[in-house]
Amino acid sequence: MDLSVLNLLIEKTVEETLNEALRKFNLSFFKKLHLTQERINYAAKNLPALGRGLGRNVYAISNSKVLKVATSESGFEQNEAEVSIFTHNKDNHLVTKIYDFDPKYAWVISELVKEFGTEEKFQEVIGLDAYFLYTLLTKTEQDIENDIQKKQKELNDFMQSGMAEEEPWKIDQLNSSIRWFKTLLDDYQIIYKDPKIGHFVADVRNMTKTHNLDPSDVAYRHFGQNLKGEVKFFDYGGTEAIMKKHYSRIKR
Ligand SMILES: Nc1ncnc2c1ncn2[C@@H]1O[C@H](COP(=O)(O)OP(=O)(O)O)[C@@H](O)[C@H]1O
Numbered sequence: 123m124d125l126s127v128l129n130l131l132i133e134k135t136v137e138e139t140l141n142e143a144l145r146k147f148n149l150s151f152f153k154k155l156h157l158t159q160e161r162i163n164y165a166a167k168n169l170p171a172l173g174r175g176l177g178r179n180v181y182a183i184s185n186s187k188v189l190k191v192a193t194s195e196s197g198f199e200q201n202e203a204e205v206s207i208f209t210h211n212k213d214n215h216l217v218t219k220i221y222d223f224d225p226k227y228a229w230v231i232s233e234l235v236k237e238f239g240t241e242e243k244f245q246e247v248i249g250l251d252a253y254f255l256y257t258l259l260t261k262t263e264q265d266i267e268n269d270i271q272k273k274q275k276e277l278n279d280f281m282q283s284g285m286a287e288e289e290p291w292k293i294d295q296l297n298s299s300i301r302w303f304k305t306l307l308d309d310y311q312i313i314y315k316d317p318k319i320g321h322f323v324a325d326v327r328n329m330t331k332t333h334n335l336d337p338s339d340v341a342y343r344h345f346g347q348n349l350k351g352e353v354k355f356f357d358y359g360g361t362e363a364i365m366k367k368h369y370s371r372i373k374r
């Protein structure tokens with residue numbers, strides 16, 4: 123069979139299966155539920171589950187939308203943060219769209235993405251080492267310039283202190299720190315020279331700063347691609363305040 127016909131058939135079957143699975147779910151009924159446990163039970167019983175987070179359970183509600191149901195106080199707060207970020211940032215193409223939400227933030231309906239899931243996939247699509255993102259978000263070029271100057275001053279002071287002969291290893295240590303920071307600065311330059319990666323990093327940095335997001339929650343595992351293949355940040359409710367309040371003792 124022609125491969126395109128086969129693909130079409132597979133898609134059609136998947137869509138039919140999904141539609142069949144979704145037929146049992148009544149959104150108006152769901153919206154009227156009062157208790158968290160009722161919402162979780164009803165969604166879990168009638169929708170395909172996509173994932174479970176620290177504050178929300180996520181279900182497919184159509185072939186392009188998901189329902190994120192808060193399961194704890196932090197889930198309500200993250201839903202609220204996402205609604206606020208999305209509505210204040212309508213031109214921000216980086217985050218998943220929000221189509222509908224509960225006025226008390228018990229749930230949001232947002233854009234379906236296929237999560238990257240692995241560091242390798244993130245690196246393949248974005249062109250950036252997944253763990254380097256954290257460094258980029260927590261240190262600006264100016265911070266690194268300052269680090270270099272600080273180490274340079276330490277080195278100069280040490281050389282003049284008369285201790286250099288007694289502790290020569292300290293000179294090597296300081297020089298190696300300076301070298302490391304310079305390498306880091308070079309890496310930043312390389313990244314910013316590539317317009318695709320440069321724009322991505324600038325957008326993520328800007329968003330993290332504007333909304334006080336916890337950089338450790340702005341991680342590769344919270345990015346994916348929507349149906350059009352556009353890169354989307356889908357778990358963007360992790361503000362510093364929320365993460366500190368609920369998860370400061372949990373390693374995420
Ligand atoms: N827009 C989405 N499309 C597809 N799956 C999603 C989407 N949002 C979340 N998920 C899935 O649900 C899981 C939990 O969602 P997440 O937003 O990380 O919740 P929490 O912030 O409460 O931890 C994610 O790890 C992912 O597997």
Ligand SMILES: [Mg+2]
Nearest residue numbers: 200357359360
């Ligand atoms: Mg989160």
